[in-house]
Amino acid sequence: MTRRLPVIHGVTEHDAGPYRFEQLDLEFANGERRLYQRMHGRGHGAVVVVPMLDAETVLLVREYAAGVHRYELGLVKGRIDAGETAIEAANRELQEEAGYAARSLTQLRALTLAPTYMSHQTQLIIARDLYPQSLPGDEPEPLDVVPWKIDSLHELMLREDFSEGRSIAALFIAREWLRTQA
Template sequence: MTRRLPLIHKVVEEHIGPFRQEQLDLEFSNGERRHFQRLVSGGHGAVVVVPMLDDETVLLVREYAAGLHRYELGLVKGRIDAGENPLQAADRELKEEAGYGSRKLDVLRSLTLAPTYMSHQSWLVVARDLYPERLPGDEPEELEVVPWKLADLDKLMLREDFSEGRSLAALFIAREWLGSQR
């Protein structure tokens, strides 16, 4: 069933750090009116990179996660800077966080965090044909690079220090896509 999008009667904005909070006065097609809040990303989106060291091995990074106050294992990720596209941002972030560049980058799809109230999108990029190259990044310490076999994804998904949803979803999507490329 295709529904008509709700009519926006009014938007009230408030800036909160890198985000803009909007309060929406909406009217749905059945006449019901509601107020919704959403966070609008203040940037150009982000990338989540699946760096393949070889056909079976992905590179993960361990970095400090302030939200949980612990070290978290996950994929290379970061924002898309002004003037960059997702492929350029993915290659830059890969060099900054893992110390590798990529000769073959593929954008698979976008991922959202909480689309019911956030506009933020992250682009899932698979990086292959890696070569050593490091760029200075904004991390306060060098990140630990951890090779992980895709065949052992079942063990990774249950680790307490691997909890970020984008990384988990990206690995399963990339594994399926890579399998279809063989």
Template sequence: MKPLPTVHGQEDLDFGGRFKVERLDLEFSNGARRIYERMKPRGRGAVIVVPMRDADTVLLVREYACGVHRYELGLVKGRIDPGETPEQAADRELKEEAGYGARKLEVVRAMTLAPTYMSHQTHLVLASDLYPEKLEGDEPEPLDVVPWRLDALDELMLREDVSEGRSLAALFIARELLWKRSKA
């Protein structure tokens, strides 16, 4: 494995507070030097939750997605607030968005969106042993909760209203993990 590039300098760039960008002066093992810029996360990252209603059924939510100006079907997700663990954030978001809590929460792995220029990480959390509990969230309207069978992910991945890569990746990772566990 190659050694990591040497950092000769770093500088925070100010874009009016909306985005945090860091400029890095890097030298690679072959002597090449480059300037890279990366977006730095605000806060402690995010969670994406795979809430299992039962062994075969995940709960999805339908919410307005401003970036594409339509309603999207996907997984519960949100920021990790200061002082929260990924498990606590996942349970809170699940209660706010889907109206369920989880007695069992497992962080499966961290995922990145665009690791070549963003350091933001989203923690995939598997939630099971659900029970009804609703918390007030920041959504402007109640979200639709849609049960979906894991054995029908091939149908879900081709729907026009399911386009978020994190949700798709998390669903396939969770399905494979649960399938392997059921065979053990």
């Protein structure tokens, strides 16, 4: 069933650091009116990278996560800088965070965090044919690089220090995509 999008009668904006908050005055097809809020990021999007060291091994990084005040395992990820494509950003972040570059990068799809109130999208990139190559990053300390067998994702999912939703979703999507490529 295709629904007509709500009519936007007005938008009120205010700035909040790295985000712009909007309040939308919406009217739905059934005549109901509601105020919705949404956040827009100020950047050019983000990437999450699934770096495949070989056909069976993904590289994870362990870094400090201020939101939960602990060290977290996850995938390489970061912002897309102005003038960069998602592929270029993925290769740069891979070099900054994991100390590798990739000869083959494939953009699979966009992931959203909370699409009911955030416009932010993260591009999922698979990096293959890796080789050692480092760039200085913005992290205050070197990140631990942890190889993990992609067939052991069931063990990774149960770890307390692996909780970031984009990393979890990206690994399962990548695993299924890689199976179709074999």
